[in-house]
Amino acid sequence: MDAVNMDGWDVAILIVAGYIALITMIRLMAARRDSYMRELHSQIQQERQRRRKAEDAAKKGAGKAA
Numbered sequence: 001m002d003a004v005n006m007d008g009w010d011v012a013i014l015i016v017a018g019y020i021a022l023i024t025m026i027r028l029m030a031a032r033r034d035s036y037m038r039e040l041h042s043q044i045q046q047e048r049q050r051r052r053k054a055e056d057a058a059k060k061g062a063g064k065a066a
Contacts, residue, residue, distance in 0.1 A: 006014075
């Protein structure tokens with residue numbers, strides 16, 4: 001099938017296949033982005049909790065020493 005000898009149906013199938021491929025790629029990329037953002041937010045929350053615990057322990061240690 002040469003590009004010169006493509007009829008209307010060949011072009012339509014090519015366009016539909018391209019559209020499906022593009023939409024699939026966009027959805028996969030969005031799902032990966034959302035997954036990555038959830039993971040990043042989880043890590044941020046864990047770090048905040050770790051810092052709060054460290055600050056609370058430091059305050060308690062400073063209160064006992066005084």
